Amino acid sequence: MSICPNCGHREESGAFCTECGSPLNAAPQENDATIIDGSAQPAYAPVAPPASQPAAQTAYTQPAATTPAAQGTVTQPAPAPVTPTPAGTATAKAKPRTAMIVGAIVLVVVLVLGTAFATHQMKLWGDATVPDYTSWTSSGEGISAEEAAQRLRDAGFTVTIEQQYSNEDKGVFIGVKGIDAGAKLKVKSNITVLESRGPRAVSSDDSSDSDSSSKKKTSKLPQITSGQLESIAGRYSSGDVAVSAMPIGSGSSSSSASLATTQQGHSRFEAAGLYLPVYLAANSAGGSAQSEATTAMSGMDNNAANSAVADMGGWSAVNSWLSSHGYSDTSFNRNFGDVAASQAGYTNQSSSADAVRMLAAVDAAGGTNLMNVDIASEGVSIPSGMSVHAHRGMGIQNTWNYFAIVETNGHKAAVSVVTQNQGKTVAAQIMSDVLASVNDSLNK
Numbered sequence: 001m002s003i004c005p006n007c008g009h010r011e012e013s014g015a016f017c018t019e020c021g022s023p024l025n026a027a028p029q030e031n032d033a034t035i036i037d038g039s040a041q042p043a044y045a046p047v048a049p050p051a052s053q054p055a056a057q058t059a060y061t062q063p064a065a066t067t068p069a070a071q072g073t074v075t076q077p078a079p080a081p082v083t084p085t086p087a088g089t090a091t092a093k094a095k096p097r098t099a100m101i102v103g104a105i106v107l108v109v110v111l112v113l114g115t116a117f118a119t120h121q122m123k124l125w126g127d128a129t130v131p132d133y134t135s136w137t138s139s140g141e142g143i144s145a146e147e148a149a150q151r152l153r154d155a156g157f158t159v160t161i162e163q164q165y166s167n168e169d170k171g172v173f174i175g176v177k178g179i180d181a182g183a184k185l186k187v188k189s190n191i192t193v194l195e196s197r198g199p200r201a202v203s204s205d206d207s208s209d210s211d212s213s214s215k216k217k218t219s220k221l222p223q224i225t226s227g228q229l230e231s232i233a234g235r236y237s238s239g240d241v242a243v244s245a246m247p248i249g250s251g252s253s254s255s256s257a258s259l260a261t262t263q264q265g266h267s268r269f270e271a272a273g274l275y276l277p278v279y280l281a282a283n284s285a286g287g288s289a290q291s292e293a294t295t296a297m298s299g300m301d302n303n304a305a306n307s308a309v310a311d312m313g314g315w316s317a318v319n320s321w322l323s324s325h326g327y328s329d330t331s332f333n334r335n336f337g338d339v340a341a342s343q344a345g346y347t348n349q350s351s352s353a354d355a356v357r358m359l360a361a362v363d364a365a366g367g368t369n370l371m372n373v374d375i376a377s378e379g380v381s382i383p384s385g386m387s388v389h390a391h392r393g394m395g396i397q398n399t400w401n402y403f404a405i406v407e408t409n410g411h412k413a414a415v416s417v418v419t420q421n422q423g424k425t426v427a428a429q430i431m432s433d434v435l436a437s438v439n440d441s442l443n444k
Helices: 088-123 145-154 208-218 228-231 274-287 287-299 302-312 315-324 339-344 352-364 425-442
Strands: 033-036 039-042 125-127 156-164 173-176 185-186 188-198 241-248 348-350 387-395 399-408 412-420
Touching: 145 156, 145 173, 145 188, 228 241, 228 425, 241 352, 241 425, 274 315, 274 352, 287 302, 302 315, 315 399, 352 399, 352 412, 387 425, 399 425, 412 425
Parallel strands: 156 188
Antiparallel strands: 033 039, 125 185, 173 188, 241 412, 387 399, 399 412
16 A cells, blocks of 8 residues: 555555555655646646735836745735825926915905996996987977986986077977087086077067067977988988978077988098188188188188188198187098198098088078089089079089078078088988978978
8 A cells, every 4th residue: 555645545556546646655755746738737826915016106117126035935025115295296286276366366356346347327427428418309399408418417417407498389398508519528527508488478569560470479480300301311311311400590599409310411521522621721810811711602712711721720720719619529630721731631521410410501601602613513403582692612522512591482591412422413402302391391
């Protein structure tokens, strides 16, 4: 009987163990292997205990060199070195505080800007635009002076109401004193609203004809409305045509209270043919300038007009006069007929509204008869019974303008038609339509 030196099985006979196949009576071998597919394989494989996860490192660490372990043993990795927390970590913690500070600054800026915008919208500071009060008079809405005052307060202004005698009923809004519609003023600027006190009483001594006196007390001015002018201009162009008109002369007011105008009435157009500013400014200056300006008016003489301007001290003097008299849409920057200056960008500009007010001033100064251009020969139809004293201008941007003082049925009116890019034929037709409409108003 033999005992297997490898597994200890008792074997009755034979040279090999019937349990493990080891040769009997042989010394046991170290690191026995089983032959699989002709290769020597370990009889068993030691199981290494699970390795613990290395601590997170903030910097790369060169692994320690290791000596290959003997076969069948497990080599444990060298413990990772502990890297101290960088000093910069404190800055990272400070970032939320910086973000809070920046956010607070942005919030303050937004609040300041929001407050500024809100107070400007509330008209507590800055500039404000004078509304187009010309449509509030009897030629348009016909509102009361108090209502007009409230509209101006709503626009950001303070208001004083001043009463004046007029042919309008008592309490009716008749205009604004010395300030044009569309002007920009500082918020809270004072505007004087004119309120009608009604017609001034006429005593029996003022007329030997009591019936005539009665008519003077009750008669009203002819009315020319913005609507009737707009209906004409709108048939031709919404932007290249402007028309303004107003009753003037004896028994009527030449203030802007009775001014009727289209939407483009305060837009600036080329002031071709407009000698009125020179004549009016020269009348104030007197001397040789006045004489030369009269010549310029009667003959539309460029040289005489330029000489009058030079005698007054140049265009700066004329522009100063215009500004001081409320003609805010008008400015002259070159001599009449100076094509080179015009091509270089120096312009003479005015609006139909300013031109009508100048015509009224010319009539009051006795200059109506100086305007004698025959516009009928250019295609303008003049109503029967109407007399017309006119100037005409043409030039840059295909400008064609008409400025006229007309009279019919004992009533006068100032009429201004300014156009650009319309040409002679269209401009003449617009003027014909306007004269027919104004004639109807003056005959009522």
